[in-house]
Amino acid sequence: MASADGRVLASAAMTRNTVLAEARPLPAALDGRSIALIGLMGAGKTSIGRRLAARLGLSFVDADHEIEAAAGSTIPELFERYGERAFREGERRVVQRILAGEPVVLATGGGAFMDPDTRRAIRAQAVSVWLRCPLETLVRRVSTRSNRPLLAVGSSAEILARLMNMRHPYYAEADLIVDCSDESADITTSHVLAALLAWGPPRRLAVALRERSYNVLIGPGLLGRAGASLAPVLPQKRAVIVTDETVASLHLETVKRALAETAIETSEIIVPAGEGSKSLETFAIVTDRLLERGVERRTAVIALGGGVIGDLAGFAAAATLRGLPFVQMPTTLLAQVDSSVGGKTGINTKRGKNLLGAFHQPLLVLADVGSLATLPARQLRAGYAEIVKAGLIGDAGFFAWCESNGAALIAGDQDLQAEAVLRAASFKAAVVGDDEREEKPSDGRALLNLGHTFAHALERETGYSDALLHGEAVAIGLGLAFRLSARLDIAPAADGERIIRHLDEVGLPAELSVLNRRFSAASLLQHMRHDKKVRDGATTFVLARGIGHAYTSRDVSAEAVIDLLRAEGCAP
Numbered sequence: 376m377a378s379a380d381g382r383v384l385a386s387a388a389m390t391r392n393t394v395l396a397e398a399r400p401l402p403a404a405l406d407g408r409s410i411a412l413i414g415l416m417g418a419g420k421t422s423i424g425r426r427l428a429a430r431l432g433l434s435f436v437d438a439d440h441e442i443e444a445a446a447g448s449t450i451p452e453l454f455e456r457y458g459e460r461a462f463r464e465g466e467r468r469v470v471q472r473i474l475a476g477e478p479v480v481l482a483t484g485g486g487a488f489m490d491p492d493t494r495r496a497i498r499a500q501a502v503s504v505w506l507r508c509p510l511e512t513l514v515r516r517v518s519t520r521s522n523r524p525l526l527a528v529g530s531s532a533e534i535l536a537r538l539m540n541m542r543h544p545y546y547a548e549a550d551l552i553v554d555c556s557d558e559s560a561d562i563t564t565s566h567v568l569a570a571l572l573a574w575g576p577p578r579r580l581a582v583a584l585r586e587r588s589y590n591v592l593i594g595p596g597l598l599g600r601a602g603a604s605l606a607p608v609l610p611q612k613r614a615v616i617v618t619d620e621t622v623a624s625l626h627l628e629t630v631k632r633a634l635a636e637t638a639i640e641t642s643e644i645i646v647p648a649g650e651g652s653k654s655l656e657t658f659a660i661v662t663d664r665l666l667e668r669g670v671e672r673r674t675a676v677i678a679l680g681g682g683v684i685g686d687l688a689g690f691a692a693a694a695t696l697r698g699l700p701f702v703q704m705p706t707t708l709l710a711q712v713d714s715s716v717g718g719k720t721g722i723n724t725k726r727g728k729n730l731l732g733a734f735h736q737p738l739l740v741l742a743d744v745g746s747l748a749t750l751p752a753r754q755l756r757a758g759y760a761e762i763v764k765a766g767l768i769g770d771a772g773f774f775a776w777c778e779s780n781g782a783a784l785i786a787g788d789q790d791l792q793a794e795a796v797l798r799a800a801s802f803k804a805a806v807v808g809d810d811e812r813e814e815k816p817s818d819g820r821a822l823l824n825l826g827h828t829f830a831h832a833l834e835r836e837t838g839y840s841d842a843l844l845h846g847e848a849v850a851i852g853l854g855l856a857f858r859l860s861a862r863l864d865i866a867p868a869a870d871g872e873r874i875i876r877h878l879d880e881v882g883l884p885a886e887l888s889v890l891n892r893r894f895s896a897a898s899l900l901q902h903m904r905h906d907k908k909v910r911d912g913a914t915t916f917v918l919a920r921g922i923g924h925a926y927t928s929r930d931v932s933a934e935a936v937i938d939l940l941r942a943e944g945c946a947p
Contacts, residue, residue, distance in 0.1 A: 708758025757846025
């Protein structure tokens with residue numbers, strides 16, 4: 376708040392309640408951060424904050440008391456003298472100063488979290504906890520208090536109801552929400568402590584690009600708190616969700632409710648499930664519906680689903696109004712580790728896979744590993760192939776980790792799933808950061824196509840049908856790439872056999888013979904010649920000198936490929 380001569384009073388000796396009571400160990404998730412309690416007046420931030428600090432052995436700070444000490448005036452006097460706007464400016468400075476020090480339990484003023492700079496400071500340096508109370512409880516608690524300037528005129532119930540409508544969408548950005556009622560402060564404190572002990576922040580990966588960066592958040596429950604994650608990054612509180620019929624039945628309502636909590640207005644476009652939706656026809660439908668909804672250049676497109684939806688929605692976002700903000704919410708393992716990271720979007724044509732598209736980086740990626748529990752086992756295994764690929768390209772230690780943990784990961788271990796998504800996505804992010812648009816003449820981002828030259832040919836030969844999923848085609852392609860490397864005397868034959876053995880152990884097809892279909896070597900080679908990675912008429916292959924040592928080559932002869940495919944059982 377401003378003083379009479381215009382200066383901002385933002386310094387004062389801290390009046391902390393240092394607790395001497397026996398304390399519990401601090402929750403590991405705090406990691407040296409403070410705890411900031413937020414909520415409306417009457418939520419019990421001060422009484423619960425003191426008790427929580429006592430149990431954790433931290434100091435307690437009441438932001439309102441700090442402001443009064445700094446200004447030498449009461450909160451009502453400051454409102455009357457300087458107005459709310461000046462008060463909020465001073466409040467922001469006090470909160471930022473408190474959080475810059477040692478970890479504390481901080482009770483914030485009811486309006487503090489409304490300020491975007493204050494929210495950023497709390498997000499960076501504290502775990503925020505919203506004490507959410509019903510209206511009748513708040514009215515009862517504040518009815519006898521005289522130091523609430525916002526309640527000075529009018530009905531407490533009407534004013535609090537109005538404040539709820541205004542502030543709850545911002546409070547919903549808190550890390551944790553604890554519902555309170557007429558229970559005692561001690562009981563509510565126990566609920567807060569239990570929530571802190573159970574909570575863990577999502578794993579976070581920063582994708583650093585030349586022009587800007589974005590985060591990939593990985594963990595369970597992220598779809599249910601999507602509004603808290605998206606509100607800080609969306610340029611407009613409006614979004615269109617693009618999803619498919621299968622995912623809509625599983626997750627759409629959860630995401631819409633989560634976005635509504637933070638007042639993000641949504642509508643949806645639902646397309647048929649499957650690879651067939653990556654078409655010019657569906658692309659035209661999606662872009663037309665976006666325009667029909669009157670999207671503006673700040674309206675976001677959210678891709679909720681697997682790789683098909685991410686590619687389709689991302690390309691629609693890139694093309695509509697020459698570029699709309701874009702968010703990825705991948706719900707399959709394949710999309711979480713691969714297609715949602717890196718900004719490649721596109722659709723298929725009768726000439727081949729992903730031949731129309733654009734580079735369009737997302738604002739944010741939310742990889743909710745909890746959504747993987749709804750996947751059929753076959754889909755989960757297909758996604759695992761891209762995890763294995765990351766180790767084979769450049770991290771032999773990660774491939775060894777896969778050999779030890781792959782079976783448990785596919786069986787549903789969420790912690791292993793989150794760790795694998797983080798490690799595979801981190802590897803891809805590093806490659807993308809060094810070669811965002813696949814401009815390097817060799818290696819660079821092209822390395823991510825290990826196994827894909829074969830895979831795309833197999834997918835086209837099978838008509839992009841469910842007879843062969845993309846991840847299954849990649850698994851076969853990985854085995855073929857290492858066997859080709861061995862036949863060219865580049866890699867040890869034992870490496871290829873080791874890879875095929877592991878893929879077989881987790882239930883993935885690793886050899887053409889598993890498909891119970893005889894392919895034509897000449898036909899597959901012809902598909903490869905139409906692959907988008909062809910340069911100057913030469914097909915690009917990713918080969919390997921061994922596990923973890925991949926490189927690109929355009930010197931592989933057609934005869935070598937034909938010989939390999941015939942050795943694998945293909946017809947001439």
